[in-house]
Amino acid sequence: MTGMPSDDMGTPREDAAPAEGAVPDAAPSADAAPAEGEVRDAAPAADAAARYVYGIVPADDTDRADLGDVGLDGSRVRVVVQGQVGALVHDCASRPYDGAGTTVAAAWVLAHHQVLQLAMTRWGCVLPMTFNTIVASSEGKTADENLLDWLEAENASLRSRVDALVGKAEFGLQVSYLPAVMLRQVAAEVPEIRRLEEEAKTKSAGLAYFTRQEMERVLRREMEGRVRDLFTSVYERARACSDRVTIEKLKNDGSDARMAANLSCLVVLDRYPELEALADEIAGHEGQTARLVGPLPPYSFC
DSSP states (O other): OOOOOOSSSSSOOSSOOOOOSSOOOOOSSOOOOOOTTOOOOSSOOSOOOEEEEEEEEEOOTTOOOEEESOSGGGOOEEEEEETTEEEEEEEEOSSOOOOTTSHHHHHHHHHHHHHHHHHHHHHSOOEEOOTTOEEOOBTTBOHHHHHHHHHHHTHHHHHHHHHTTTTEEEEEEEEEEOHHHHHHHHHHHOHHHHHHHHHHHTSOHHHHHHHHHHHHHHHHHHHHHHHHHHHHHHHHHHHHTSSEEEEOOOOOOSSSOEEEEEEEEEEEGGGHHHHHHHHHHHHTSTTEEEEEEEEEOOGGGO
16 A cells, blocks of 8 residues: 555656756746747757756765766766755756656656655755756856855755755655545434435425435535545644645546545654554555655655
């Protein structure tokens, strides 16, 4: 049921927003568009005057690591250090990566995610940047100068945010239920429904119709209440074993199941077994499933 798969959730989306000429705040996900008037269907051109930024890690002058050719399109990823933090970057053209909906774009997004996973393994934490965060030259300064200026200005804040993520990872918890199973349970367990059902059998067809209408209203009310209770229970118990919890949008995968809770949980790794036990317990109930995804870089907690 649970386990720790991570390929299909939590990675930055491919429709990410670029940052032109400056470094934006770190962000957990990517929402964006290509530069105005430009569409790029492949890797950056030979121009490599800009810097693509994957994330921020704790570092000092002795930690100028080279992660190798692991970036987008096999780009060499290195660490640019300023003060107490380092930026994971590769050299790139100043225009954003754009190939929306293509396999190339999907490969870029996956590579971005994998660099952040490597950073978590090496440094124990990473502050993810939005996909397509690109630092370009501007106002007579090179991309490196702009990047170093930003790192210097935000050094204490960035280091504080990074330190708050040490030893933690993001996990997604999705809980679903089968409406047909819940409906059967409600009908069997709620006395008012059983009473209305028996009452309908003793009435004429016209009066029985109104009784059944009332029974349907009670069923809907009870079902809605149980779904709310399921969400509240999952949220409160996930919060009890997590550092932070974010409520995400419910999704419909086209199956008969309906999602009751979609949570992103920032968890101290030593407490992961508690979250896994919660997921197993939820899935042990008839008609319920729990999907646990991670560990992931903390996209939702930047």
